[in-house]
Amino acid sequence: MNKLLILTMLIAGFAHADDSEQRAIHIYKDNNGSVLLTAREASDSNLTHVKSTYYPMESSVWHISCSKDKFNGSKKCSLYKNYSDFMVNYINGRLSVYVGRNHFPETQSAIKIDGNQAIYGHEGMSQTPQKVIEQMKKDKVVYTRYKEWPYKYNKDGETDLTGFAEKYDEMLEEYKKL
Template identity: 70%
Template sequence: MKKIIGIAALSFLTFNAFAGFETPEDQRTKRLNERAVETKNYIDSMVGRTAWYNSNECLTEKIYPDTSNMSYGSAIYSTNGEYKPIIFESGEMLQDTYTDYVTFKIKIGETDEGYIKTDTTMPLKISDNDYIGCFKANKPIKKESTISKSIDDILFGWSYSCKKDKFNGSKSCYLHRANSDLMVGIYNGQHSVYVGRDHYPRSQSVIKIDSNTPIYGYEGSSSTPQKAIEQMKRGKIAYTRYKEWPYDYNQDGEVDLTGFTEKYNEMMEEYKKL
């Protein structure tokens, strides 16, 4: 009889733990406990991880020297515009009615330590996505150098275009450096190296790579394009000469070959896909 009563009592307690009447305080406690588990899992997912931090890029997520000074006007850590590696060493949780606050202790570089505060409504995240926080999983490239390189590529770099004729199936790609008199192409498997524009009728054109022997052509089209391309891959400067209509005198130019090989190889890969 005692055994039966004991089992019945245990069954009642078990049932009561998952269902039954709840006071507002019971419901509040239940929500806090459930949220505490989620917050602990979040802390565990962050502790031990490394991120890259730049104080200039983080206007809201500041690193403070200690937990007693984490408000407006307190000292904050500055990386002087550089990205520094930080390690999340530990985290402490403080529960409030509607959110949990988490304070992480972090190691900055080799010697410095600090603290950063976040909450579960908008928790701190480590991501390379530009729209998600400012703690990066990988060290970003400086924006200035990236922008500068992009501008150089647009204004002065090599670029190519490819197409396949929808009627006869012919394939072609052309590679050109902005503001130059030099173009390299491939049409149905045949390479070409072209110098200048609007050529004087029956005039001679020429290209010379570094100190190599000049390679001649007719009205801009090189007679040995494969030879010229191979020299361009290894060269630094291409010197060009041609005669532009209506003036029967030389037009000389110089073309920087920096980046030519990479773009030429890209173009050839694209050509194969046509």
Template identity: 35%
Template structure:
């Protein structure tokens, strides 16, 4: 009986140590509904490596829940939430994915925001070069920073061969380019400046296999702040 009691004590101590480590690694910790108390907590590899928030009023929280890819462990995700220039944001440190307020009524709540469209964010890493690129996206419009630090704009996907892409911000002169080569550097710089001060954008492209224009109107609420946020994410030490 003494041995059984000692064993239980050791197991309990190990579980407590694991929980204490998770809590100390992140002062703000929440557990989702899938969390399994009896399983270990394992941190995910992170693209964003910082122990301080990206922005002054940001809050880093650890979300711990079952790793559904393995089912034998809980995984820990670090997430920063806050507001930047009165625009709400949520960024995952694993890969820079997240959401930035794209509607004045948005709360960044999954359920409450069913009928609004926010700016989505993300970063990708080139496994051959260990270099990353990041972007923000809303509907068919993607704006980002390449591995070499240059900005880019992409409209739509699965373009019809030899077709063009185009964008018009408010009543400004439209910009167009080959879907294959994309906007040149001068166009990209000009378009981003217009996006930062504009209220809406009209995008156009032709999607395979339909050789007809596909237009979308995009509310530019929060674009300027979203662009600053993703640039900060891009520059943060990786």
């Protein structure tokens, strides 16, 4: 396999996009023929753009993770997107929606779906998970807010809900099979 292609593939695994839905590897050559691979577009006039390759980000995919405890038989399924600030869980027949991680103690968290009214929780736990899920199944974007330790300022997130309703139903089916 071509060394440049291998190096491009390796760098693609480490390159992070800003807020777009894909990663990019940009290939440039300098006047001496040396090759530069970068995750950002270069503005150096001594470099000639050769090619840009775009890779979809893992964050645009919904993931389902299910397990059954071998000792006590408890069952759990989770639905999430990488790099998002919320997770839906179905644990022993009970639904939960969790916002954020590593919460600052005794702080409020919130989730807002499209233009609906914000739904508040305590340290990431929604008190009305079914209401949250019903809104998420119909709408397009979820906004999250919580305070992460050790800072006491708002950490906001935004996640596209495309495909959520289908994956949520799939998660419930996987749970039934456990």
